[in-house]
Amino acid sequence: MAVATLAVLMIALAVVLRSRDDGRGAGGDAVSVERAVRGAFAAYNAANVDRFLAQWTERGFVDVFGVTKEEAADVPPGLSGLRPLSQSTVDVGAVSHATAAGDSARARVVLTDLHVVRTFDFHLVRDGRDWLIDEAVERPSGVPPDTAIVPVELREYDIRLGADKVARSVVLRAANAGRASHQLLLLRLDDVLGTEESIGRIELPPGGSWPLVLRGLEPGRYALVCNLLDQKGVPHSSRGMRAELRVR
Amino acid sequence: MDMRSGLRRGRGLAVGISALLAASALLAVVAPSVRAGHGAAFTKPLFIPPVLSGQTIALTAQEADVQILDGNPTRMWTFNGTFPGPTIRAQTGQTTQVTVANNLPSSAGSLTLHNHGNHSTPENDGQPDSFLIGPGQSRTYTYSGTEDGGNERGAIQWYHDHRMNLTGRNVWMGLAGMYIIDDPADPSTLPAGAFDVPLILADRSFDSQNQLSYNFDSTGLTGDHILVNGVPQPYFEVGDRKYRFRMLNASNLRDYELELGNGASFVQIGTDSGLLPVPVSRQRILLGPAERVDVVVDFAGQFGNAIVLRNRAATGALSELMQFRVTQDLAETSSVPATLRPAAQLGDPTLTRTFQFDRKSGQWTINGLGFDANRVDARPTLGTTEKWVLSNPGGWSHLVHIHDVDQQALTRNGGAPPAYETTKEVWHIGGGQTVEVKLEFTDNVGRYVFHCHVLEHEDDAMMTQFEVVAPTPPTLDTGLRSPAAHQAASGGDGNGFESNAAGAFADGSTFAGNVDGAGDSHDFWSYGLGTAVPNGATILGIEVRLDWWLDSVAGKSSLSTQLSWNGGASWTTLKTDTRESRREGSVVLGGSSDTWGRSWSSAELADANFRVRVVSTSDSAVRDFFLDWIPVRVTYR
Secondary structure, three states: OHHHHOHHHOEOOOEOEEOOOOOOOHHHHHHHHHHHHHHHHHHHHOOOHHHHHHOEOHHHHHHHHOOOHHHHHHOOOOOOOOOOOOOOOEEEEEEEEEEEEOOEEEEEEEEEEOOEEEEEEEEEEEEOOEEEEEEEEEEOOOOOOOOEEEEEEEEOOEEEEOOOEEOOOEEEEEEEOOOOOEEEEEEEEEOOOOEEEEEEEEEEOOOOEEEEEEOOOOOEEEEEEOOOEOOOOOEHHHHOOEEEEEEO | OOHHHHOOOOOHHHOOHHHHHHHHHHHHHHOOOOOOOOOOOOOEEOOOOOEEEOOEEEEEEEEEEEOOOOOOOEEEEEEOOEOOOOEEEEEOOOOEEEEEEEOOOHHHOOEOEEEEOOOOOHHHOOOOOOOOEOOOOEEEEEEOOEEOOEEOOOEEEEEEEOOOOOHHHHHHOOOEEEEEEEOOOOOOOOOOHHHEEEEEEEEEOEOOOOOEOOOOOOOOOOOOEEEEOOEEOEEEEEEOOEEEEEEEEOOOOOOEEEEEOOOOOEEEEEEOOEEEEEEEEEOOEEEOOOOEEEEEEEOOOOOOOEEEEEEOOOOHHHHEEEEEEEEEOOOOOOOOOOOOOOOOOOOOOOEEEEEEEEEEOOEEEEOOEOOOOOOOOEOOEOOOEEEEEEEOOOOOOEEEEEOOOEEEEEEEOOEOOOOOOOEOOEEEEOOOOEEEEEEEOOOOOEEEEEEEOOHHHHHOOOEEEEEEEOOOOOOEEOOOEOOOEEEEEOOOOOOOOOEOHHHHHOOOOOOEEEOOOOOOEEEEEOOOHHHHOOOOOOEEEEEEEEEEEEOOOOOOEEEEEEEEOOOOOOOOOOEEEOOOOOOOEEEEEEEOOEOOOOOOOHHHHOOOOOEEEEEEEEOOOOOOEEEEEOOEEEEEO
């Protein structure tokens, strides 16, 4: 099951939400949940750190970032494992399935983090007049209309692409057909600067699959690599797990 | 102004919240105060640091008031009163001694000077917590200018303080300068003299009184002014010809993406570690902290024009670093050859090590561990080449700097590294990325550090040590060597092996006999070991083989040996073989790691000194002992 196989992608967010009503009525709660979710990411996009930190419960912050909010105030959080957000602004797309019952609420949120479209199911709990998002489970994002799906097969030690030229919006459906865990790290190759810029990455256990939904990629050359290390410390990429992709 | 634009730019998913927080921290520092000013862009001339050359260099770390912005001068910690410090130009192959006096206020504490990029012995490498220069004290660093049997390659290096936990502060305060190794083996046609110009990029923040403020932040510090050779947005008057610019990013955290405002390309001729095999044309250059790039810019045809050196990694004033004004009509006297220097041959790796640069438990780490002066994470052997896999599973960029040794990129994310990323010693590793390098450990044994060169990452423990160890010499032995002399010793009936004792000089054919031998002793020597074992060798073990038998196994009998190291005056304790047989058998007393209870010198193995005594023991007075051979083998290294 995708969610189980992508345990590494599961995050727990806890956002203090400022609800305008007192939570009376499921319809009002659903609206306030959506508003609160959008407000949280607006704080992020506005680089409003005080507000952003204030929106996290301690437990949720530690769950996601591995450091306390106090540590994070001085130092960036650990960022080992999944980075839910990038420095660039996060576009909040559809908020759906918003429901509230008593002190519990749920919402499904589609975020675009730079070029990667990601979908989370938030679980929220009420805390006085505020909502806390107690958990955020990433789920596979849907394929946008008119977007090609390119299969990407990962195995020891090879990456096979269903196409080597793609449009600026595309879904790379990664499947791990190997016996070890593998990574799909998407790098944009800047031929002028000569650099390789990390765009997004996922990790898959053997048998796992996941869609990397991409939107608005810059035209140019990209590399798909697995930089996990084998038992001898050799990167899988150096053993052949590297492929190139051209975005037109 | 978008304050985030001046920060290390995010690389997609890999940066995350950290950059947001860093951006905010910067806002907090900058926003409340009136921002210090430096007037209009390109109104101040470029400062060229004074040049120190020769084999004896004196640097004094001292406070100085440096005019950087308009208004108040800035009190800095300088070398010799300037920022950047003097440019040292050392001749390759020549020993250069740099004496550093620490005349800073005692509150600055001890200093240590790292010649970044140099091949130095450990005590001259600027160790963070040893060989320090206390307040009021001085220390002389000696650089041989040689490497691996030849001259060190010409290169752009730099010197800076490297004090434990305080490098970020000390460099921010001004303790840095360029160190160039001039190498006659480099092409002579490259721009030289006044056309060979250092450009040192460093950003700083100032308070309302134009003073530097350093508030440690383990994400790394950025400033709101970018200085070129200590001057904000300077201009530099040039002629319409080629110039060689040796560019150093001496910033604590900030990356630069350099380009020429007229759209022309740089011709990159060198890296951190000297000239490239061939020039590489580059329109834009990413230069991370501590990286250097050696470029030629051709201003031919630009007479009357002004060309801005731009930084695409920022906006506003931070994006315009300096201006070249082409005001002189000059003849071209230089050229860039099609080939520069072949890459150094670093050998083939025989061992792979992996180092992950990541953040764990609120601290920057290497392989999950922060710096520990008592821990060494790699012990490469002198004279070998290793492959190190440098990976960054986290989201922040790291600049990996490995001290002392020559390094070359093997792969970047599994692909071939770019043409300009061959021999270097600072590796820019973005989030999720992996670089494989090979390193050759030559000349020096001892401990060195390697670390992230984002100085606050380094100070917050993203540093560790490797120790180059001398190879273990091979273990050798003399083979079994026979005696050539013998003599009966006292004991028993006093005649030792009275029958054909020389029969024990060789295996087979004849043998020595000791009739009614109980209590007899016999000495053998002249083994030729003194010439077989080299002077100064470490003696690891001595074996004595006895090929012997008895006339009868009735009663209890044995054969023993002991060794002398001084011609028979002194003897080791006896080793005894109690195996009784009427058939010839071999036994070895001692062994390849048995030194018979003492330390031996090779001189003690000389024929005049080394003796083997055989003692026959029996509870029967009529027991006969037979000895076919008594060779000796010495194991040594």
